[in-house]
Amino acid sequence: MALLNLFQFVVPVSLGLLLGGFILVLLARFDQSGHATGGQDAPAESKGEGADAAFLFEGRMLLQASDRATQLLQPSTTDGSAVGPHSLDDWGLVLCVLRPRFPDLPDDPSQFRASPGESGQIRLDSMAGAAAAAHIVVEWWDDWVRLQIVDHCHDQEHAIPSADMSEEAGWLRLAVTGAPYPIWQTARDGRVLWANTAYADLVTRFERRSPEDMTTAQGFPIMFDVPLQTECDNASYRLSIVPSGSVQPYWFDVRCLRIPSGWMNYATDVNAVVNAEIAQRNFVQTLTKTFAQLSIGLAIFDRQRQLALFNPALIDLTSLPAEFLSARPNLLSFFDRLRDRQMMPEPKNYRSWRDQITDLVAAADNGLYLETWSLPSGLTYRISGRPHPDGAVAFLFEDISAEISLTRQFRSQLELGQSALNAMEQSIAVFSATGVLAFSNTAYRKMWHIDPDSGFAEITVIDASRHWQSHSLPTPVWGDLRDFVNQFGDRSDWQAEVTLRDGRMVACHVAPMPGGATMVQFMPFEKCIASATRELLPSA
Known part of the structure; x- marks a missing residue:
């Protein structure tokens, strides 16, 4: 009888211990796998070479994350706000962290399944290919999606970052995200994979899209029409974008750097520089049109003493071919050609001719050069030199033959009248x-x-x-x-x-x-x- 009572006591206790141990095993497995089945049959856990991080999503909401996955996300909220151009949801936050290494992650988890209620599993390799440092095993069933990062390369370059490295990466991410210039990452086909706050502000300003539109499956639009390069590792472009409802373009200098997953792009606002260049070009054109109407010949030599600007009157006064002037001759060649065409007084000593030209330039630099040339043809030119900024010098050729003739005639008349008075x-x-x-x-x-x-x-x-x-x-x-x-x-x-x-x-x-x-x-x-x-x- 005592033996029966003992058996009746031991059996329930043993069954209770076995049941409790079984529940503890299930709970441990639940915690390691990182998700609850919720009464549904979940696919078997992928066998990786080391599961460092796991995420469980219901739609775009994160239900549970392993300790390693939590470490990856913690640097993203160091300043108390989510990483990204605006406040992101859970899926968008994970994309900001993982997409630089895994560009094939979709903008929305619903894109994994072809039809509602479908379940399946795929593997996404990191940006270096199948033999990369890590890959992601994606499992989905009903409205749940599970991401498991498997690290199978333990060298410092490719391994999943440690907590300290993740913290440093978080600060760097915050610095890039808050940069005042647009920075964005594109895939090899040109899709925008990631962008900072300045890029998002640019989209809001030019495309009139709300920040919420950029946290959905639509993602970021392509703002810059950057040519797809396959040969060079970096390239620079000057591109313009036109705001919605406007015709005035805004200009940016875009620099593209090749990375394994595509391109990292940096844009600098140069709209003020371009507008200044346009204004300068228009001003030069206005001056050119004004100079074209002058009857005084103009020849401007830059600091290297090459002809930088001339007007049509110079061709008429000097008889120099337009082809010669357009070839930008230097100052000595210019005056040599004038001498050859007898459009300046013949020097008495040709050996000292070059020295005279040097003295002429020095006098023009000081604004002291002013001469009257009486040419063999009977024409009289007044030549003056004026200094210009940045070491340039301008020579003005003025035909004063009519003025000299009128002065001589007037002087002759005065002499004639004086002779008449004296008589x-x-x-x-x-x-x-x-x-x-x-x-x-x-x-x-x-x-x-x-x-x-x-x-x-x-x-x-x-x-x-x-x-x-x-x-x-x-x-x-x-x-x-x-x-x-x-x-x-x-x-x-x-x-x-x-x-x-x-x-x-x-x-x-x-x-x-x-x-x-x-x-x-x-x-x-x-x-x-x-x-x-x-x-x-x-x-x-």
């Missing part, structure tokens, strides 16, 4: 509107014993009247004459008589002239009588 018997003095002596003839110099051209000082009507008064007897004529010369408005000529200190009588005739000038004539009485007698006597 007259009357003493003549002409005062300008300001009362300054402008002309006088030889008879005037002899009568009043004065040479107005002997000094540099101007002789006014006051100075002249004082001199006249010193050589004549007192008379009010000189005061009246001064007032007449300085008078404005309508005036009429008048005559008077003055007596010189030697007793001679002199007739004075004062007449207004155009422009406010005044002419004063002096003639001794005996010459007046002789002239009147000649006029009264009948001609033979």
Whole structure:
């Protein structure tokens, strides 16, 4: 009886211990596999060479993660916010962590199954191929997806990062994500696999898409039409994008670096630089059009002393071929060609010709060069040199032949008029509107014993009247004459008589002239009588 009672006590205890051990085994297996079946038959766990991390998703929501998987995600939230351009959901967060190594991960876990309720399993290799450092075993059933990362290469370069390395990678990821310039990763076919906040802001600004659209299966749009390269390891492009609803392009310099999974791309906003270049180009075109209308020849040489800019007037004035000027000759060749075409004075000593050109450039650099060239053809050119910023120098060629001809003609007329005045018997003095002596003839110099051209000082009507008064007897004529010369408005000529200190009588005739000038004539009485007698006597 006692034995029966003992058996009845031991059997339930043993069954309880066996059942408890069985439950503990199931719980341990549950914790290692990283997911609960939820009453459903789950596919068998993949046999890898080392399961370092496992994730279990229901839709896009993370249900459970192993300790190693949690370590991978922890650096992503070091600053208290999710890694990525905006606040991401669980699947998007895992994509940010794993996609740089596993670019074949889809934007949405539903893309694994071909039809609802389907179950299956695939293997995704890392970016280096089948013999890579790690691969992912993906299992799906119903609405669950399980990711298991299998690491089968334990060298430092390819192994799954340790906790310290993951923390450092997290900080680096935060730095790249918060960079002020767009950075994005593309696959070999051009798909955008990852992008930082600046790229997402660019999408929002130019495509008018909300941040939520970029956390769904649609992912990031392709903002830059970067050519797909297969030969070089890096390339640089200047590309433009046009905002939605606008026609004004925005320019970026894009640099692409090859990585095993595709390309890493960096964009720099150079819109201000491009606009400045366009404005500069338009300004140069405006200057070129303006220079084309000038009658003065323009030749600008850069700091290397090569012809950088010229206008059509230079071709007309120098007769140099346009092909020669377009070839950007240096300064010495330019002046040598002018000399060969006799478009500049022939140097007396050709050996010192190059030294003269060097002195000419030095004078132009200081803004001191100004010469007049009288050419064998009869033309006269005025050549001036002006310094320009950055060591450039400009030469201006101006045809002053007409000006020189007009000046010579005017001078000839003046000499002719002066000769005519000198041939007259009357003493003549002409005062300008300001009362300054402008002309006088030889008879005037002899009568009043004065040479107005002997000094540099101007002789006014006051100075002249004082001199006249010193050589004549007192008379009010000189005061009246001064007032007449300085008078404005309508005036009429008048005559008077003055007596010189030697007793001679002199007739004075004062007449207004155009422009406010005044002419004063002096003639001794005996010459007046002789002239009147000649006029009264009948001609033979």
